[in-house]
Each structure stands twice: as C-alpha cells, then as structure tokens.
Amino acid sequence: MDHSGMDHGDMDHASMDHGVSDQGDADQGDAAQPETDHSQMDHGEMDHSQMEHAMPQAVEGEGVASAMDHSMHHGASEPVNPADAPGDAAPPPVPNDHAADAVFPPSMMAMSRHAMMAESRFRTTAAIFDIFEYRAHKGEDGYRVEGAFWTGGDTDRAVLAFDGEGAFGEAPESVELDAYWSHALDPYFNLQLGLRLDLRPDPERTYALLGVQGLAPYWIEVEAQLFVSNKGDVHLSATAAHDIRVTQNFVVEPEVELDVAMQDVPELGIGAGFDTLELSARARYELTRNFAPYVGISWEKKLGDSARFARLEGERPSVVSFLAGLRFWF
The missing domain is CATH 2.40.160.40 (monomeric porin ompg)
Known part of the structure; x- marks a missing residue:
C-alpha cells in the first residue's frame, strides 16, 4: 500500500494503544504483507503525549539475577551471633575424686590405690x-x-x-x-x-x-x-x-x-x-x-x-x- 499521498498531520493518535502489541503477530503480519514505506510519512504533528508506553514483558530469566538473594551463597559471611562466639572462660577443673571414696573410707582407699600402683609397676x-x-x-x-x-x-x-x-x-x-x-x-x-x-x-x-x-x-x-x-x-x-x-x-x-x-x-x-x-x-x-x-x-x-x-x-x-x-x- 502506498502511503505517500496520505496526510497524517490531522491524525489523532491519542486513542491508539501501542502497549499491548503482540510481537509474534506483528512478525507474522510483516511476513504476510509487503514492506511499508515510511519515508514519506509526516510525523511532525503527531501527539505522543497520550501514547501508552508500558514496558514489554521481560524475557524469561532476564532480570532474575538482580532479584536473587546471594546472602546464602558459599563463601558469603553470615552474621555472628554473640552467643555463638568462642569465649575465654577457664576450663573446669579436672576431677580428682574417686567413686569408691563415697562407699568406703577415703583413707583406706588411698592405701589400696598406693599398693596397687606399687604392685603393677614394671620391675x-x-x-x-x-x-x-x-x-x-x-x-x-x-x-x-x-x-x-x-x-x-x-x-x-x-x-x-x-x-x-x-x-x-x-x-x-x-x-x-x-x-x-x-x-x-x-x-x-x-x-x-x-x-x-x-x-x-x-x-x-x-x-x-x-x-x-x-x-x-x-x-x-x-x-x-x-x-x-x-x-x-x-x-x-x-x-x-x-x-x-x-x-x-x-x-x-x-x-x-x-x-x-x-x-x-x-x-x-x-x-x-x-x-x-x-x-x-x-x-x-x-x-x-x-x-x-x-x-x-x-x-x-x-x-x-x-x-x-x-x-x-x-x-x-x-x-x-x-x-x-x-x-x-x-
């Protein structure tokens, strides 16, 4: 179709909706129709103030990286809970009591342990x-x-x-x-x-x-x-x-x-x-x-x-x- 003789100066584009155009249909339409020549179109009087320029839907996977939470990736430092931080408290004392002392006289058990050590020593x-x-x-x-x-x-x-x-x-x-x-x-x-x-x-x-x-x-x-x-x-x-x-x-x-x-x-x-x-x-x-x-x-x-x-x-x-x-x- 030859648009060279058409006057677009008085065309009202306010009611035109360009935001939801289907790219797939446009591609198919371009394939079915001859190439349109816009070289002679007059856009000087076009009113674009009312045109809806909604962002096209993002391609799947695009922009996902910006929304991802990387805080759990390996190597990322985790916040330290003060309760989990190693302390500097002294270790508990080594137990030096003997269970048998609770049943038998401690003095008697001390002599028994001394005799056992003397008898079991290599000689x-x-x-x-x-x-x-x-x-x-x-x-x-x-x-x-x-x-x-x-x-x-x-x-x-x-x-x-x-x-x-x-x-x-x-x-x-x-x-x-x-x-x-x-x-x-x-x-x-x-x-x-x-x-x-x-x-x-x-x-x-x-x-x-x-x-x-x-x-x-x-x-x-x-x-x-x-x-x-x-x-x-x-x-x-x-x-x-x-x-x-x-x-x-x-x-x-x-x-x-x-x-x-x-x-x-x-x-x-x-x-x-x-x-x-x-x-x-x-x-x-x-x-x-x-x-x-x-x-x-x-x-x-x-x-x-x-x-x-x-x-x-x-x-x-x-x-x-x-x-x-x-x-x-x-």
Missing part, C-alpha cells in the same frame, strides 16, 4: 653377658667377659657391670667393676651415676663415675663415661655399636671403643691423650633371643704415650684377635 631383674669369648691371637690366647646384673624398672635401675680379660694360665690382666644408678632421662637415654673399681692391674683405683647411655639416631647404641679417680686422674671412655640384622636370626654387630686420659699415669701404663682404640665386629646367630653363639675379629691399638709405655714393658701396642663366644641373658 624385673636380669643378668646379661654381652661378651663371653675366647680370643686367639699371636702369643698366649686369652679370654674376655663383659656383662651386667641389674634390677629395677623402666625409669630407675641399680646396675652392677663387669669387664675382665686376660691370658689363659696367667692372672687376669684387668678387672673392672661398675656399680651405679641408672635413671631414664627420656625414652632413649639414661643417666649413670656411681662408682668404678679397678682390681687389676696393680695398683688398684677407685673412680667416681658419671655417664650417659642410650640409643642414638639410626639405632646406634652409644655410651660415654667420665671417671675421676681417688688419685685425681681423669679418664673418658666412649663406645658405639650397631646391630645389622641380616635375617631374623643372623646379626652382625660392629663396635668401636675409645679411651682418653687427661694426664700421664705411668704406673698404669697410661699416657695423656688418646689411650686405646679398639675396633671389632661380631656375627652372631640367635638360636633364641636370649642365646646366640658368635664369631668375630678385634683390632686393639694403644696410642700416643700409652704405646710407648707398652713397648717399654715388652708388650705389643697393636693386637689382632679372632673371637668365638656366646651372648646370653636370663
């Missing part, structure tokens, strides 16, 4: 022979015995340790007796405090003993002892050993022992400084956990002035020994 007695061996070396073959008796519990023990060696058919070369109290410092180390008596060689010596014994990292058994004799001489002794369990029953135990003297003691053949170094290795087969035969090798060397004193006495400062013995405890 035992043991005898341990770590070394009971035959030593074959150049010259006269010899022997060595080392072990300890102890009684007590996990925390405190009374210990009597001994170490002796010599050659067959001769008087013992050395005999050492240690009597000390062992106290657990922590699960791995014990403090030693007591006395040591050297019976051989002559002259005898008595020492005050202070030591630490325990299990170092990597399962290394260590022991360090400080000795001060009744004559004023000071000595140090340190030992380290490690059990290498090849199988459940076969164990190889290397060990190193070092003695140090703070001064010369010529009557004992001891020189100041490093005194004696001993390296050994023993391979044992545990028939049971408390009974194991073993074989091994040991190298012992006197150092410094101690080696010089040994040569003056006609002794060899270095000795290699082949070992065979038993390790047992009961």
Whole structure:
C-alpha cells in the first residue's frame, strides 16, 4: 500500500494503544504483507503525549539475577551471633575424686590405690653377658667377659657391670667393676651415676663415675663415661655399636671403643691423650633371643704415650684377635 499521498498531520493518535502489541503477530503480519514505506510519512504533528508506553514483558530469566538473594551463597559471611562466639572462660577443673571414696573410707582407699600402683609397676631383674669369648691371637690366647646384673624398672635401675680379660694360665690382666644408678632421662637415654673399681692391674683405683647411655639416631647404641679417680686422674671412655640384622636370626654387630686420659699415669701404663682404640665386629646367630653363639675379629691399638709405655714393658701396642663366644641373658 502506498502511503505517500496520505496526510497524517490531522491524525489523532491519542486513542491508539501501542502497549499491548503482540510481537509474534506483528512478525507474522510483516511476513504476510509487503514492506511499508515510511519515508514519506509526516510525523511532525503527531501527539505522543497520550501514547501508552508500558514496558514489554521481560524475557524469561532476564532480570532474575538482580532479584536473587546471594546472602546464602558459599563463601558469603553470615552474621555472628554473640552467643555463638568462642569465649575465654577457664576450663573446669579436672576431677580428682574417686567413686569408691563415697562407699568406703577415703583413707583406706588411698592405701589400696598406693599398693596397687606399687604392685603393677614394671620391675624385673636380669643378668646379661654381652661378651663371653675366647680370643686367639699371636702369643698366649686369652679370654674376655663383659656383662651386667641389674634390677629395677623402666625409669630407675641399680646396675652392677663387669669387664675382665686376660691370658689363659696367667692372672687376669684387668678387672673392672661398675656399680651405679641408672635413671631414664627420656625414652632413649639414661643417666649413670656411681662408682668404678679397678682390681687389676696393680695398683688398684677407685673412680667416681658419671655417664650417659642410650640409643642414638639410626639405632646406634652409644655410651660415654667420665671417671675421676681417688688419685685425681681423669679418664673418658666412649663406645658405639650397631646391630645389622641380616635375617631374623643372623646379626652382625660392629663396635668401636675409645679411651682418653687427661694426664700421664705411668704406673698404669697410661699416657695423656688418646689411650686405646679398639675396633671389632661380631656375627652372631640367635638360636633364641636370649642365646646366640658368635664369631668375630678385634683390632686393639694403644696410642700416643700409652704405646710407648707398652713397648717399654715388652708388650705389643697393636693386637689382632679372632673371637668365638656366646651372648646370653636370663
């Protein structure tokens, strides 16, 4: 339809309702009718003051985000109720009463609890022979015995340790007796405090003993002892050993022992400084956990002035020994 000749200047649009036009019908109408040419339409006199421009209905889902309540989204902080805030009140006291005290006399129950603790505390007695061996070396073959008796519990023990060696058919070369109290410092180390008596060689010596014994990292058994004799001489002794369990029953135990003297003691053949170094290795087969035969090798060397004193006495400062013995405890 050609509207080019139509005059729209006097048209009254006040009564025209444009607010509820159906977009779907308009689209269908446009498809069915030819395109209208508005290029020649005169809109100068149009009165739009009475036209209803109601907003079209929002497309579904559009504008929903603006009306949504995001306060419950994850991560949003919730208002804190003062009643729910953590307080700083002190915890209640630990109960120290006993239910039995309400039925029986408290004094009688206190004695009963004390007796129960004393009876259930771990306490035992043991005898341990770590070394009971035959030593074959150049010259006269010899022997060595080392072990300890102890009684007590996990925390405190009374210990009597001994170490002796010599050659067959001769008087013992050395005999050492240690009597000390062992106290657990922590699960791995014990403090030693007591006395040591050297019976051989002559002259005898008595020492005050202070030591630490325990299990170092990597399962290394260590022991360090400080000795001060009744004559004023000071000595140090340190030992380290490690059990290498090849199988459940076969164990190889290397060990190193070092003695140090703070001064010369010529009557004992001891020189100041490093005194004696001993390296050994023993391979044992545990028939049971408390009974194991073993074989091994040991190298012992006197150092410094101690080696010089040994040569003056006609002794060899270095000795290699082949070992065979038993390790047992009961």
